[in-house]
Amino acid sequence: MLRYLEAVRHGQTPINAAGPAVARPYLPDSEVFLTELGERQALDVGRRFAALPPDELPDLVLCSPYPRARRTWEIAAAELRSPPEFRIDDRLHDRDRGQFRVMSQARARLLHPDEAAAEDRDPLGYRPPDGESFRDVADRVGAVVTELLEPGPERVLIVAHDAVVLMLRQVLERLPNAEILALAERGLAGNGSVTSWRRDPGSGFHLLSYDDRTHLTS
Numbered sequence: 001m002l003r004y005l006e007a008v009r010h011g012q013t014p015i016n017a018a019g020p021a022v023a024r025p026y027l028p029d030s031e032v033f034l035t036e037l038g039e040r041q042a043l044d045v046g047r048r049f050a051a052l053p054p055d056e057l058p059d060l061v062l063c064s065p066y067p068r069a070r071r072t073w074e075i076a077a078a079e080l081r082s083p084p085e086f087r088i089d090d091r092l093h094d095r096d097r098g099q100f101r102v103m104s105q106a107r108a109r110l111l112h113p114d115e116a117a118a119e120d121r122d123p124l125g126y127r128p129p130d131g132e133s134f135r136d137v138a139d140r141v142g143a144v145v146t147e148l149l150e151p152g153p154e155r156v157l158i159v160a161h162d163a164v165v166l167m168l169r170q171v172l173e174r175l176p177n178a179e180i181l182a183l184a185e186r187g188l189a190g191n192g193s194v195t196s197w198r199r200d201p202g203s204g205f206h207l208l209s210y211d212d213r214t215h216l217t218s
Contacts, residue, residue: 002148005172005197005205006058007158007165008045010072011038012191028102029066029094040218041192042072046079048194048215049157058084059153062144064092064160072192073159084157091140094161098131123184124177134180138167145171162188165195165211172197172205192216 011034015027034042049057057080063073065088077083100108100115108128109116119126124134141164148156158164166188170180189195189211196208 001151001201002154002156003199004155005145005148005158005168005199006156007160007168007189007195008072008076009162009165009189009191009193010034010064010066010069010159011041011045011075013038013068016191032066032068034068034071037218038068038072038191039075041216042075043079044216044218045072045192045194046076049076050079050081056155058155058157060084060155061086061157061159062089062092063087063158064094064164065090066093066161069159069161076159085153089144091144092158092160092164095134095137095163096132098128100128100131123181134163134167137163138170141167142171165189165193168195169207169210173207174204187211 013032014035015032017035017037061073061077061084063069063086069092070088073086077086097105097108100112103111109119115126115128127133127136144158145168158168166180166184169175169183170177175183190213192215193211193213194215195210195212197205198208199205
């Protein structure tokens, strides 16, 4: 039975490093890889888990299909004497921004003011053309969590993206929309960060740490 769930955001990518530049083009998700810093962050994640007692290591790792997440765990797992079972779960991909997936959010808002206005009216429910909303992310993440509540591993690690970590918080902690928006406004989980929850059968999931980066050395 699931007792602990942790989520790692992938290491830094060139897009993360460049920041929210208005004119900067994005790459398709299949072509976004880690920077040198991102690889060091992944190494730090691995060393964090390697330092844990064996009974505190994850029994199962579920990973986004995107290369930046897969590479993060590949580097991290190399630090472990006995890596846990590893599975790709397509439901853990980053939020699909549809027709805007190859441009920054700032540029999309600049070029499409009507879409920007729709997003401002309903930030969690807004879907870009051919894309998905944060509520859609919550639905697929929630489906993963529901499966994990069936008899199975006690400790699970998810390696994915900031949107997945954010919506895990809503699904697991049952946070209201206003609190989720406030979290997003303060800043999403950073590259290489770890977020942890403990599950008590009688009262559900309790947050242990959010956006923990104390293991990162650079």
